[in-house]
Amino acid sequence: MPLSDTPAPMLSVQDLSVWFGDTHNRFQAVDTVSFTLAAGESLGLVGESGSGKSTILKAITHLATDISGHIHLDGTPLTGPRDKSFYSTVQMVFQDPYASLHPRHTVDRCLSEPLRLQGATDIDNRVRQVLEEVGLGAKFRFRYPHQLSGGQRQRVAIARALVQNARLLLLDEPTSALDVSVQAEILNLLSDLRKDRGLTFLFVSHDLAVISHMCDRILVMHQGKITEVLQDKQLQSGTAETPYTQGLIEASRGFTRKEMAGA
Amino acid sequence: MKRFLTVEDLWVRFKTRYDMVEAVRGVSFSLGRERLGIVGESGSGKSMTGRALLGLVRPPGDVSATRIDFLGQDLHRLPEKKMRHIRGKEISMVMQDPKYSLNPVLTVGEQITEAYRLHNRVSQKIARAKALEMLEEVQIRDPERVYKAYPSELSGGMGQRVMIAMMLIPDPKVLIADEPTSALDVTVQLKILQLLDQLVEKRGMGLIFISHDLPLVSSFCDRILIMYGGRIVETCRADQLDQATHPYTRGLLQSLPDIRHPRERLSVLTRDESWKQEESVNAII
Amino acid sequence: MTQSSTRSLTRWLRTDEPASRLQARCIQVYNGWQDLRSNKLAMIGLIIILGLVVTALFAPFLAPQDPYAQDLSRRLLAPGQDGFLLGSDELGRDILSRIIHGAGTTLYIVLLVTLTAPVAGLIVGTVSGYLGGWTDAALMRITDIFLAFPKLILALAFVAALGAGIENAVLAIALTSWPPYARLARAETLTVRNMDYIAAIRLQGAGPIRIIVGHIWPLCVSSLIVRVTLDMAGIILTAAGLGFLGLGAQPPMAEWGAMISSGRKYILDYWWVATMPGLAIFIVSLGFNLLGDGLRDVLDPKKAQS
Structure with missing residues (x-):
């Protein structure tokens, strides 16, 4: 049995390209992107x-289907519709907590349905447990999304992603x-969950400060391509290689007043 | 002050x-x-x-x-x-998302000239010249093209420039x-x-x-x-x-x-x- | 039940933190009932519908006379005359008794149609909207074909093929009235199918049937209910039209639509013959409308709150 120094990556993406639209109006959103993600790592996009x-997250989860290239999860290639074991390993948390919870379903239904799909038996206990884990007590169990604040909704969405004991979260x-202030609470929660459960994160954001807080390694994307791989340290010192990334870093520091042209 | x-x-x-x-x-x-x-x-x-x-x-x-x-x-x-x-x-107001504050069925030019003529009794021609001048002032490179464009044809940044032009034209x-x-x-x-x-x-x-x-x-x-x-x-x-x-x-x-x-x-x-x-x-x- | 146990039940139903799914469900029903009860118009609707049901169930006991007993010597008497509270028809039958006996038939038609057409429309519309592609194209063309025919003509064709009778009339009405529901359900589906919460349940491994039934139907139902209650009077009248053409309820059966049709001949001189069953239809469809509106609000937890 061959031994290798580096452990096999949890997720590997090779030459991934993704298109949207039909044949007449096809638009390439992702252009031959490759990266790997080790178990326990937190990778930023x-x-x-x-x-x-x-779009990369959509391709991994098969929500975008017009793709080329290879995606491997735990060494197994992912092609076509994903199976049960994929969904219990990989889960996603969406951007807008106001759109990602079904308006007519209670928190309980939202959390117990994935368990039922999985064929779990101790549904009640696990729902209670995961609610506790994301910092919502039992009193939230039978509420509807419109009775919750944005932060509480996002906690429910995180609980939904974790209730099947997923190991890789696509955020x-x-x-x-x-x-x-709510962002800080949610980011802390995510960090804690990652530590407690040994989760792996693929974290997508436009906010450099948030992503550098959450991730060890950061891929900078521009026009469908990965233009640069940043280490956490580089961000702190503000030394990026490409002018595009440099621009992003400067922009994240706020507004700098320039003298009026000709004045 | x-x-x-x-x-x-x-x-x-x-x-x-x-x-x-x-x-x-x-x-x-x-x-x-x-x-x-x-x-x-x-x-x-x-x-x-x-x-x-x-x-x-x-x-x-x-x-x-x-x-x-x-x-x-x-x-x-x-x-x-x-x-x-x-x-x-x-007093003018610029809102968050140009997608929702511009009228989708009118061209950019029509909207800016309307904003101007609402407060100034001038001919269409003068209003048009003023609108183009304003589009230039918000640093839109080809004002003629944007003037004829519909809001859906503009990017977010461009839309917000148009919004600002529209709000600033009555001075x-x-x-x-x-x-x-x-x-x-x-x-x-x-x-x-x-x-x-x-x-x-x-x-x-x-x-x-x-x-x-x-x-x-x-x-x-x-x-x-x-x-x-x-x-x-x-x-x-x-x-x-x-x-x-x-x-x-x-x-x-x-x-x-x-x-x-x-x-x-x-x-x-x-x-x-x-x-x-x-x-x-x-x-x- | 003693007073204290009533109070503890109320407390059980009012808690903020239900302990079990059953309790949460009960609380939801209880709150829904409270909402419905605070809506006066909906309660009027509910009372009308309950009245209709009671009338239909106990027609033989409630009717003052035999609805089929003819007496040509006492035909076309005005309301209140000779013991006919709502008058008598062209064959001397008591209109009130016929309306009471017709309630069952009307309820039967309405229930049968509302249990078939909107459900069929919901299934076709949501499947078509959610799956898209070829399924959508095929289902929507079929819907268009049904929509293209005038309703009554199509119903006539069905009844002619299936034979006269109330069941076949109902079937024909159902077959002709589902397309608008399908269109409506499809439009609703198209707006929700790209929402994140649908993507989220797909990522939990749910298949299309579960998504359509459990996640899309609940969002389409409220607009369908409104549409159905608005169509209710039309359904009763279409059934009457078929009866009039000799293809629905057959004489001497007491059926409101058929009663209007036969009373139509005398409308200028003896207004009550057609008006009384007409009023009955009006009141019942009003009842369905009011109740439907109230139900829609209750079914939508967000609206009920604001």
């Missing part, structure tokens, strides 16, 4: 709107629709 | 079936030839404050104030007919910008702010910049009001935001992740019930 960062801008 | 606006004891109340919600609670501030930032989280009343100034609070919302003085006129007691003259011509003295760049990418956001900054400077306007983004406001504005629960909890010079003393402001600042100073965990804001009971800080200078 940063870029502006239309850079293709969220699509999970805090960009929230207030900063 | 010349004062454009003086707002004294402004309240906005909403009556619901069961109780009364007070969105803005006794806010007082003034605006001169400056960039005034109003910062707060959702529900702090910052947007409602901006709307109340222009009389844009719809029923069942109810606005009351000791006075909203705009260059000697009390906007709060002005009849709607006269208010319509102020709105757009003297208002005060501009209220409600999260004007929140829907845009960071790099585009900075370009729009740069533009806004230059226009405000050049025309000697007063700007009210409403935003949830503390670092952005502190780097862009001259003076900041921090709102919480419908009140101003603190006011300070923008470049002295890091010396803010109110626990709410401090909590907000500390809950932000910082690229240069990474931390294991972010500090979480614990809200104090007493903040809601405090008097609103008077920000008239």
Whole structure:
């Protein structure tokens, strides 16, 4: 049996391209992207709107189907519709907690349905447990989304992603629709859960500060391509290689007043 | 400093079936030839404050104030007919998402010329020339093309430039910008702010910049009001935001992740019930 | 039940933190009932519908006379005359008794149609909208074909093929009235199918049937209910039209629509013959409308709150 120094990656993406639209109006959103994600790692995908960062998550989960390239999860290639074991390993948290919870379903239904799909038996206990884990007590169990604040909704969405004991979380801008003080609570929760459960994160965001707080390694995306791989340290010192990334870093520091042209 | 606006004891109340919600609670501030930032989280009343100034609070919302003085006129007691003259011509407003504030079935040109001719009796030809000039001023490279375009054909940044052009064409003295760049990418956001900054400077306007983004406001504005629960909890010079003393402001600042100073965990804001009971800080200078 | 146990039941139903799914369900039903009860118009609707049901169940006991007993010597008497509370028809039968006996038939028609057409429309519309592609194209063309024919003509064709009778009339009405429901359900489905919460349940491994039934139907039902209650009077009248053409309820059966049709001949001189069953139809469809409106609000937890 051959031994290798580096453990096999949990997720590997090779030469992934993704298209949207039909034949007449086909648009390439992701262009031959490759990366790997080790178990327990937290990898960031940063870029502006239309850079293709969220599309990669859609391709991994088969929500986008017009793709080429290879995706492996735990060494097994992923092709076509995903199976049960995929869904109990990989889960996603969406950007807008106001759109990602079914308006007519209680928190309980939202959390117990994945368990029922999985064929679990101790549904009641597990729902209670996961609610406790994301910092919502039992009193939230039978509430409807419209009775919850944005932060509470996002906690429910995180609980839904974890209730099947997923190991890899795909986080699509999970805090960009929230207030900063709520953002801090959710980011802390995610960090804690990652530590307690040994989760692996693929974290998509347009916010460099958030992503550098959450991730060890960051891929910068621009126009469907990965233009740079940043280590956490580089971000702190503000030394990026490409001018595009440099621009992003500067922009994240706020506004700098320039003298009026000709004045 | 010349004062454009003086707002004294402004309240906005909403009556619901069961109780009364007070969105803005006794806010007082003034605006001169400056960039005034109003910062707060959702529900702090910052947007409602901006709307109340222009009389844009719809029923069942109810606005009351000791006075909203705009260059000697009390906007709060002005009849709607006269208010319509102020709105757009003297005080303009730029909203968050150009997608929703531009009319999708009219071309950009039609909308800008309409905005101009609403307040100036000029021929279509003059209005058109003025519109093109304005599009150029907001740094749109080929104004002719944009003039004929429909809003759906524009990118977010371009749409917001058009919005700004439309709002500035009647030459208002005060501009209220409600999260004007929140829907845009960071790099585009900075370009729009740069533009806004230059226009405000050049025309000697007063700007009210409403935003949830503390670092952005502190780097862009001259003076900041921090709102919480419908009140101003603190006011300070923008470049002295890091010396803010109110626990709410401090909590907000500390809950932000910082690229240069990474931390294991972010500090979480614990809200104090007493903040809601405090008097609103008077920000008239 | 003693007073204290009533109070503890109320407390059990009012708690903020239900302990079990059953309790949560009960609370939901209880709150729904409270909402419905606070809606006066909906309660009027409910009373009308309950009245209809009671009348239909106990018709033989409630009717003052035999609805089929003819007496040509006492034909076309005005309301109140000779013991006919609502008058008598062209064959001297008591109109009140016929209306009471017709309630059952009307209820039967209405129930049968509302249990078939909107359900069929819901299934076709949501499947078509959710799956899209070829399924959508095929189902929607079929829907269009049904929509293209005038309703009554199509119903006539069906009844002609299946034979006269109340069941076949109902079947024909159902077959002709599902397409608008399908269109409506499809439009609703198209707006929700790309929402994140649908993507989220797909990522939990749910198949299309579970998604359509459990996640899309609940969002389509309220607009369908409104539409159905608005169509109710039309359904009763279409059944009457078929009866009039000799293809629905057959004489001497007491059926409101058929009664209007036969009373039509005398409308100028003896207004009550057609008006009384007409009023009955009006009141019942009003009842369905009011109740439907109230139900829609109750079914939508968000609206009920605001």
